[in-house]
Amino acid sequence: MHSPKANPSGDRLNAPPEPGARYRDELNHVLLAVARGDRTSFATLYRQTSAKLFGICLKMLRDRGEAEEVLQDVYITVWQRAATFDPGLSSAITWLAAIARNRAIDRLRRQRPEHLDELAGEAIADEAPTPATLAERSQERQRLERCLQALPERHGEFVREAFYRGTTYVELATRLSVPLGTMKSWIRRSLMQLKTCLER
Structure with missing residues (x-):
């Protein structure tokens, strides 16, 4: 099965709300459907999460073009690895955000390794709780x-x-x-x- 391509600019303005319990449950179900190869669910997942994941990529990379390229790679990775998602271990948005951060870090390591230390400092200074932070609490x-x-x-x-x-x-x-x-x-x-x- 070929990986469906995500459009990194089409739905970015429709940012999802901060995930409450209902939103997390619904997103978990969507990601589980993606794991079964459901392309409609993949499109839904993109609409509901692309704005947030693009924001993560852009904040880390500081370049819109690079962020869009990494976002594309993130969703290809999601399509290929959705079967490894387990809602008993983390929420869908936490799992997705981790992939986005890792892909952005991979890009920085290849192109701008000197930016990693600065990026780590920003992450510590950022007081806004991420889904991963909320889960950890x-x-x-x-x-x-x-x-x-x-x-x-x-x-x-x-x-x-x-x-x-x-x-x-x-x-x-x-x-x-x-x-x-x-x-x-x-x-x-x-x-x-x-x-x-x-x-x-």
């Missing part, structure tokens, strides 16, 4: 962190990479020089342990 996130810390050594890190940062299993396996099947098995067992821990 929640009781659910605190419980999740405790359960992640209880996993075998480094397995919690693998789960964070896969579900918060959008890293694929292939990338993780390559980075650690382990078979892909081994990495999938580690993460699968870790998710089962997390589920048990969170249900206590």
Whole structure:
């Protein structure tokens, strides 16, 4: 299946509201439908999130053309990796924002590595709470962190990479020089342990 192309300028003016519980639930369902290959849901996801993700890219890159190119890459990545999204681990907007930040950082590393330190300082100075910050403050996130810390050594890190940062299993396996099947098995067992821990 070919990746559908997102239009990085068409719907940007229709910014979504800050996500409340209902908005988060609806967006989670849309992203899960994208994971099943639903192109209509992909278009809906783009309409509801592109303004926010473009804002993240533009703030980090400070160049509109580069931000639009990265935004395009973000949505191609979302289409390809939507099946790795788990609403039990993070909200859709948190997952999407993490991909946008990582893609922008990748672009900075390739083109303007000297800007990374300055960018990190801005991130610390920014007092506006992001969806990721709000999630981290929640009781659910605190419980999740405790359960992640209880996993075998480094397995919690693998789960964070896969579900918060959008890293694929292939990338993780390559980075650690382990078979892909081994990495999938580690993460699968870790998710089962997390589920048990969170249900206590």
